[in-house]
Amino acid sequence: MIKFNNLENTLTLRIEDFIDCDVSKFRAQSPKYEINQIEFDPESIEKLERLVLYGELDTIDIPISDIDNADSDLLLEFNQPVSKIKFKAGCIETTKSIKGFSRALLVKVINPSILPEYDYIKPYFIKVFGKKTITVHARIGDKNDRSTYHFYSPEIASINDAMIDGIKRLELSDKIKSPKIADPDKSLFTADEYFDGFEAEKGNGVKKSELDLLSEILTLKGIRNAKQLQYIAAQIHDPTHRLHFTLTPDFGFLFYYKGEEMHHYIWELLDSNATYIWSIDGSISTDHFFKSVQQEINFIRQNGRRMYLSHNDQTEMIFSKINHIHANSNLVDGFPKWCAQLNERMV
Secondary structure: OOOEEEEEEEEOOOOOOOOOOOOOOHHHHHOOOOOEEEEEEEEHHHHHHHHHHOOOOOOOOOOHHHOOOOOOEEEOOOOOOEHEEEOOEEEEEEEEEEEEOOOOOOEEHHHHHHHOOHHHHHHHHHHHOOOOEEEEEEOOOHHHHOOOOOEEOOOHHHHHHHHHHHHHHHHHHHHHHOOOOOOOOOEEEEEHHHHHHHHOOOOOOOOOHHHHHHHHHHOOOOOOHHHHHHHHHHHOOOOOOOOOOEEOOOOOOEEEEEEEOEEEEEEEEEEOEEEEEEEEEEEHHHHHHHHHHHHHHHHHHHOOOOHHHHHOOOOOEEEEEEEEEEEEOOOOOHHHHHHHHHHHHOO
């Protein structure tokens, strides 16, 4: 109890805990004054919303006679594997067999931030929680409480937009480090093809556009050539052409630019030390040019960049390379020089 307003007979409360093992003192109390209204302090509102926003906490239909001790609240605490919980709209559901009940409990823990699609990133919650289980606190009411069941989990309560954003970055980082290639003969992929390799094992997933995917990747920390990628995507790449991805030998991006005289494909690998550029006469069709560049990248994938650079003898296409000089230096900014060299080639 925080304060009492004598004029309006309003009692202000603060929620300290939802699971109290001893409520006998509370029940033995009687008010000194008539109470017309109860208010909660602002810090308690967020905690309270988790319990009352959906009004679905008393949804378990188990006869009170099934409880060994039916004369008072039954307080339980148990761990449940993350693998056994199901994410739904605004809650998680799971079942738990508990001594004293004739059948397994359907456990529902409310959190308005939860969405059904979180079920597809379930393994990442184990990484975030730092354990493979969630803790569930349960309070089961007595006869006078009409068999009310209340469930609360600190892990489930901690799920919010910030946590999901962090999980998405973890997921994206894993996809970059360990790409799943559906077609081993392909070297270039669209965003749809890129995600198909991952979502096949999940059965579902949210597809993203190529530029959306690039934007998400650039939110990852520590990318050596983030400036280069941002510049090519915003200032060079033709948005009417699809951005393509390479998964091997390293995760990378193939951008397209149409100059006044020539076509250009710019290949920028994640955390790479150089930018690769293929250029061809503007009269050549983009389809033919794309297939030719795909053949070059296939050669690199099979034989390595060192062999490609030492044996490159293009006649139809012009190949050039721009090193990322001083990419890791805190004293010298090599980006302006790289930018000038790139723009010189975009003729």
